[in-house]
Amino acid sequence: MKNNLLLFCALFLSTFLFAQDLELVEFATGLDSPVDITNAGDDRLFITERDGTIRIVNPDGSIEPGEFLDIDNLVTSCGGSCEIGLLGLDFHPDFANNGFFYVNYTATGGGNTHVSRFSVSTDNPNAADPSSEVLLLNIPQPYGNHNGGGIKFGPDGYLYIGMGDGGSGGDPQAFSQNRQTLLGKMLRIDVDGGFPYGIPADNPFVNDDETLDEIWSIGMRNPWRFSFDRLTNDLWIGDVGQNAWEEVDFEPAGSAGGLNYGWRCREGQTNFNTANCPPTSELTEPVHVYETSSGFGQGCSITGGFVYRGCDYPELYGKYIYGDYCSSRIWALTPNGDGTFSNQELLNYDNNEISAFGEDINGELYMAALSEGRIYRLTETSNPATIFFNVSDVSCPNEADGAIDLTLAGDNTYIWSNGATTEDISGLLSGEYTVTVTTEGGCEKVQTFEIEEPNLPIITIANDNGTLSVTGTTNEVNWILDGVIVGTGSTFTPNESGDYIASYIDANGCDITSDAITIMVSSIEDLEIVENLFIAPNPFKDAIQLEFNSSEKSDFTLRILNIDGKEMHHEKFTADGLTTRSLSLPNLTSGIYFLHLGNEKGEFVQKLVKE
Numbered sequence: 001m002k003n004n005l006l007l008f009c010a011l012f013l014s015t016f017l018f019a020q021d022l023e024l025v026e027f028a029t030g031l032d033s034p035v036d037i038t039n040a041g042d043d044r045l046f047i048t049e050r051d052g053t054i055r056i057v058n059p060d061g062s063i064e065p066g067e068f069l070d071i072d073n074l075v076t077s078c079g080g081s082c083e084i085g086l087l088g089l090d091f092h093p094d095f096a097n098n099g100f101f102y103v104n105y106t107a108t109g110g111g112n113t114h115v116s117r118f119s120v121s122t123d124n125p126n127a128a129d130p131s132s133e134v135l136l137l138n139i140p141q142p143y144g145n146h147n148g149g150g151i152k153f154g155p156d157g158y159l160y161i162g163m164g165d166g167g168s169g170g171d172p173q174a175f176s177q178n179r180q181t182l183l184g185k186m187l188r189i190d191v192d193g194g195f196p197y198g199i200p201a202d203n204p205f206v207n208d209d210e211t212l213d214e215i216w217s218i219g220m221r222n223p224w225r226f227s228f229d230r231l232t233n234d235l236w237i238g239d240v241g242q243n244a245w246e247e248v249d250f251e252p253a254g255s256a257g258g259l260n261y262g263w264r265c266r267e268g269q270t271n272f273n274t275a276n277c278p279p280t281s282e283l284t285e286p287v288h289v290y291e292t293s294s295g296f297g298q299g300c301s302i303t304g305g306f307v308y309r310g311c312d313y314p315e316l317y318g319k320y321i322y323g324d325y326c327s328s329r330i331w332a333l334t335p336n337g338d339g340t341f342s343n344q345e346l347l348n349y350d351n352n353e354i355s356a357f358g359e360d361i362n363g364e365l366y367m368a369a370l371s372e373g374r375i376y377r378l379t380e381t382s383n384p385a386t387i388f389f390n391v392s393d394v395s396c397p398n399e400a401d402g403a404i405d406l407t408l409a410g411d412n413t414y415i416w417s418n419g420a421t422t423e424d425i426s427g428l429l430s431g432e433y434t435v436t437v438t439t440e441g442g443c444e445k446v447q448t449f450e451i452e453e454p455n456l457p458i459i460t461i462a463n464d465n466g467t468l469s470v471t472g473t474t475n476e477v478n479w480i481l482d483g484v485i486v487g488t489g490s491t492f493t494p495n496e497s498g499d500y501i502a503s504y505i506d507a508n509g510c511d512i513t514s515d516a517i518t519i520m521v522s523s524i525e526d527l528e529i530v531e532n533l534f535i536a537p538n539p540f541k542d543a544i545q546l547e548f549n550s551s552e553k554s555d556f557t558l559r560i561l562n563i564d565g566k567e568m569h570h571e572k573f574t575a576d577g578l579t580t581r582s583l584s585l586p587n588l589t590s591g592i593y594f595l596h597l598g599n600e601k602g603e604f605v606q607k608l609v610k611e
Helices: none
Strands: 022-028 034-039 045-049 053-057 086-091 100-106 113-120 128-139 151-153 159-162 185-189 215-218 223-228 235-239 245-251 288-291 302-307 320-324 329-335 341-348 354-359 365-369 374-380 389-392 402-406 413-416 425-428 431-438 444-451 460-464 467-471 477-481 484-489 498-505 511-513 517-519 530-536 543-562 567-584 591-599 602-610
Touching: 022 341, 034 086, 034 365, 034 374, 045 086, 053 086, 086 151, 100 151, 128 185, 151 223, 159 223, 223 354, 235 302, 235 320, 245 302, 245 320, 288 341, 302 354, 320 354, 389 444, 402 431, 402 444, 425 431, 460 498, 460 517, 467 498, 530 591, 530 602
Parallel strands: 034 354, 223 302
Antiparallel strands: 022 374, 034 045, 045 053, 086 100, 100 113, 113 128, 151 159, 159 185, 185 215, 223 235, 235 245, 245 288, 302 320, 320 329, 329 341, 354 365, 365 374, 389 402, 402 425, 413 431, 431 444, 460 467, 477 484, 477 498, 498 511, 498 517, 530 543, 543 567, 543 591, 591 602
16 A cells, blocks of 8 residues: 555644644745735746836746836835735736736826736737726826725726725825725726726716716725635725724625725724715625734734635635735635625734735735735645545455545545446446546545565475475465365375465465466377387487387477476377487476476376486
């Protein structure tokens, strides 16, 4: 039995996940103020650097030489924890064919938010054409903070854009509730529906003259990172608070949009500035908040994340992973299925300034550390996607009593190479068996198992002048000729020609059997037509001579076997009258041999000794 671990992407239901179970493993380093992590539908990660460049990180964590995009000349940026620069990136759903990708940056010459399209180079998939910019949106920014910056294509194929309230503090101009500005909003545009873009026909305010058509939802303060659950299509938003509360907003898939998330009327789940605000009943409350003041603060600026849908860490599956820029804490928010959510702290990783989360093509999660210039991979150490299995080998050769038992949780499907569709299989012969397991989350793993035969003892038959014995066991054996037991005991003397085997049953019930040995028992009278048979010399050195008289014409076979029954020489000839045959046997080693001479009437055996 081979004791391997089955690496498998499974779903596990877990009540608690303790902080020490999550670990950040350095994946890439040497970056400059990374603020976004994106994949383009392949195994590369694209890292947005705030100063105006995008770098490619390969699957092994190495950074591709040069920049994918360098628009430093177009971008206004700054150091430290400032909120301007190249802030967001996403790739067109048909990027593989059209080469389009979109960025969000604060532009030189005033700091306006630009949402632009660029194109990948026609001759280098790892480089973009910086001269290919098509400007979609130019949004004035009155202050240098609260720019939002996140852009994501939704499952509907439309581009969503997260806009902050314009900055300063407390939204002094009430932009977030002003439906005639794009500030403080989530926007939704159709990049394929016109030039430079179109408005989706089902945007919630397209028939409302008091609200701009691009608006999907209102009441955002500074949505620093939002994402769509790749399995359910739910929208999750991390919205940075003022001084007291950070919040997570949740919009289920299928929403018609038009929600008001409350800022500046509310901060988190408490009133902030209710002047000219709608009733609280018309506002959408966050599904989770955490405090940033009054001595109970857990951070100061939320960094929105992703629902984990990867295959490597089942304890994280289905949880919304997010963090805080200031405290470097990371949490998991889990829907309870009844409209409520449970929050668990996973890790407190000091002083790495969590600026972004991202997922690769397989749904595995990564985190960007702004000042460190590093990308970390999130790993769950106590229960990675490792499934133990038990393989029961067959008890004896050719027995169909092997079994493979898997230990898996969740609603999985199984397809075995022998056609079985159950979790465990049994009644198996020795050999290889492959299972394809698919979880309800769509993760798939193919694993091959080997059921082995036991290491049985080897016994052999020795022939001492016609008396047989066995080596390799002290058990009493059965002597078998043509499937019939013809004797028992430690030795046996055959009285008829044939192929003999020795066999016994071991303590496990296995039949231990030797290879067959050929024994010829005869006298010259068995040949009938042969007279005056002469074989010399015996013992011999290199050759022997055979002479006999055949009373009639007949076809003969001449064989020489060693003491183990292995044939060492074979020839056929026709004899009629006096016949002489000379056999040159210089290659035979010293020992005992048996000469067999036979025709259709019988066979004669003569013992020979090679000196």
